[in-house]
Amino acid sequence: MSVIEVDAVSKSYPTPDGALDALEQVSLIARSGEFVSVIGPSGCGKSTLFNIIAGLEEPSAGCVRIDDVEVTDRRGRVAYMPQRDALLPWRNVLDNAVLATVVQRGDVRAARREAEALLGDFGLEGFGEALPATLSGGMRQRVALLRTVLWRRPIMLLDEPFGALDALTRAQLQQWLLGLWSRLDHTILMVTHDVDEALLLSDRVYVLTPRPGRVALELALDLPRPRTYNIIASAAFLRYKTHLLRALGQIM
Amino acid sequence: MIRKERLIRQYAVWHDASATWGGTLLRLARIVAPPLLLVAGLVLGWELLVGWLAIPGWLLPAPSRIVAAFVDSLPVLTGHVAATLRVTAIGFGLALVAGFGLAFLIDISPLLRRALYPLLVASQTVPIVAVAPLLVVGFGFGMLPKVLVVALVTFFPIVVNTVDGLQSADRDMTQLLRAMNAGYGQILRLLRIPAALPMIFTGVKIAITYSIIGAVLAEWIGASSGLGVYIARSLRAFRTDQVFVAAFVTSLLTIMLFASTSVLERWLVYWKGNHS
Numbered sequence: 001m002s003v004i005e006v007d008a009v010s011k012s013y014p015t016p017d018g019a020l021d022a023l024e025q026v027s028l029i030a031r032s033g034e035f036v037s038v039i040g041p042s043g044c045g046k047s048t049l050f051n052i053i054a055g056l057e058e059p060s061a062g063c064v065r066i067d068d069v070e071v072t073d074r075r076g077r078v079a080y081m082p083q084r085d086a087l088l089p090w091r092n093v094l095d096n097a098v099l100a101t102v103v104q105r106g107d108v109r110a111a112r113r114e115a116e117a118l119l120g121d122f123g124l125e126g127f128g129e130a131l132p133a134t135l136s137g138g139m140r141q142r143v144a145l146l147r148t149v150l151w152r153r154p155i156m157l158l159d160e161p162f163g164a165l166d167a168l169t170r171a172q173l174q175q176w177l178l179g180l181w182s183r184l185d186h187t188i189l190m191v192t193h194d195v196d197e198a199l200l201l202s203d204r205v206y207v208l209t210p211r212p213g214r215v216a217l218e219l220a221l222d223l224p225r226p227r228t229y230n231i232i233a234s235a236a237f238l239r240y241k242t243h244l245l246r247a248l249g250q251i252m
Numbered sequence: 253m254i255r256k257e258r259l260i261r262q263y264a265v266w267h268d269a270s271a272t273w274g275g276t277l278l279r280l281a282r283i284v285a286p287p288l289l290l291v292a293g294l295v296l297g298w299e300l301l302v303g304w305l306a307i308p309g310w311l312l313p314a315p316s317r318i319v320a321a322f323v324d325s326l327p328v329l330t331g332h333v334a335a336t337l338r339v340t341a342i343g344f345g346l347a348l349v350a351g352f353g354l355a356f357l358i359d360i361s362p363l364l365r366r367a368l369y370p371l372l373v374a375s376q377t378v379p380i381v382a383v384a385p386l387l388v389v390g391f392g393f394g395m396l397p398k399v400l401v402v403a404l405v406t407f408f409p410i411v412v413n414t415v416d417g418l419q420s421a422d423r424d425m426t427q428l429l430r431a432m433n434a435g436y437g438q439i440l441r442l443l444r445i446p447a448a449l450p451m452i453f454t455g456v457k458i459a460i461t462y463s464i465i466g467a468v469l470a471e472w473i474g475a476s477s478g479l480g481v482y483i484a485r486s487l488r489a490f491r492t493d494q495v496f497v498a499a500f501v502t503s504l505l506t507i508m509l510f511a512s513t514s515v516l517e518r519w520l521v522y523w524k525g526n527h528s
Contacts, residue, residue, distance in 0.1 A: 055431070075433040088425060089524075090523045099428075102442070103434045104433070131523050
């Protein structure tokens with residue numbers, strides 16, 4: 001269980017017509033075991049923010065801390081799931097799932113056993129030896145999530161994990177992720193542009209403005225857990241949704 | 253494990269096919285018959301034309317004469333073919349080593365890329381018929397000049413395709429591996445080399461079609477054995493039929509090398525192609 005804190009992070013890119021500001025003084029926090037979503041229109045620098053947290057990009061100002069230790073520019077501290085599944089086509093499901101262990105030169109055989117034991121939970125029973133190209137989009141996304149879980153980091157970054165899926169599969173996976181997360185006690189930071197998805201899964205939601213990305217609103221959700229998909233029709237859910245949509249409408 | 257599963261699947265495919273042998277044969281016939289009939293017709297026309305117009309053998313031998321020449325020179329041919337294959341194998345092996353080596357150098361350093369690329373392109377613009385005799389003069393009638401000619405005509409597509417293939421790795425996958433804190437070598441091994449394999453094979457297949465021709469050309473200029481020597485001797489003796497034999501054998505060898513590369517490709521790039 002870990003806390004991740006983004007402290008006044010700014011990022012600007014030099015361009016021929018002067019600096020382009022992607023992020024401006026963004027501060028946010030995800031506490032131990034919390035599910036936090038970052039929502040915003042396209043071009044709000046969500047991916048830049050995640051790249052900075054994952055250590056792939058350097059912020060122009062500000063810093064990232066995990067459990068009060070500065071980890072700005074350090075890679076491999078958080079488990080990261082990119083927007084598209086990014087499965088290696090020549091590795092089967094199990095080999096993809098244990099990729100982080102391979103890279104970190106850990107005990108790959110033990111990781112494979114662990115992955116095999118988790119296949120059922122991830123709805124991949126009997127597909128351990130299958131190549132990614134033979135799987136459906138929803139299954140590939142679950143393999144990517146399994147790979148993220150087996151990365152063995154207390155903090156997970158999910159970059160629009162279900163963005164590329166059709167609505168039905170997405171609803172199915174959201175519900176499944178709810179159940180999975182309640183058992184895993186990870187701290188999760190998720191980027192999404194789907195208001196329903198953010199409300200259904202999160203404890204807190206941050207709304208970012210379009211370029212440059214700034215925190216326009218922080219909304220703590222007082223919705224009961226464990227949640228099921230039915231919650232999206234509840235009065236409280238709809239109130240939060242109206243609030244979020246209004247905030248998004250104002251900044252656009 | 254994967255390999256085993258694929259073998260089983262492959263077996264299942266064969267098994268299915270054997271259930272409908274007649275159907276498979278018919279389908280095969282439909283694919284093979286048209287080109288076969290066309291070639292047969294052309295050969296027949298050639299044979300008849302040579303007979304009717306009484307074209308002399310040194311100008312254009314009839315197919316029957318070429319076949320006879322092939323059978324006659326079979327004992328000599330095997331030795332020449334073996335010599336040519338040896339030169340080709342060593343030269344092509346050298347091209348693979350040099351090609352991959354150069355490709356990785358270019359990949360590691362943008363400076364080397366800028367320095368090497370123009371030289372590599374220039375090396376391909378030099379006419380090989382001018383370079384080959386110089387190599388023979390420089391290195392004698394042994395193996396070396398011929399091996400160098402083969403390497404020179406084949407390494408270029410290998411370098412270019414390997415460089416481009418290494419650049420073709422998916423951006424998201426690269427980012428993911430970087431986020432896992434993978435180093436250059438790990439990204440190369442886990443992602444970029446496998447991702448480059450299809451393009452590398454394209455380069456190797458292009459290169460291998462030049463390899464035998466390169467060897468024959470080098471032998472033609474100066475050697476004691478090989479298909480090139482056989483061609484040179486046949487030309488001097490006005491044995492045009494034997495030149496045709498050499499031409500057919502050369503193209504047959506090239507086709508065989510190309511086909512073996514394709515088989516190797518299908519085996520190594522197992523994740524591409526049909527997934528049943």
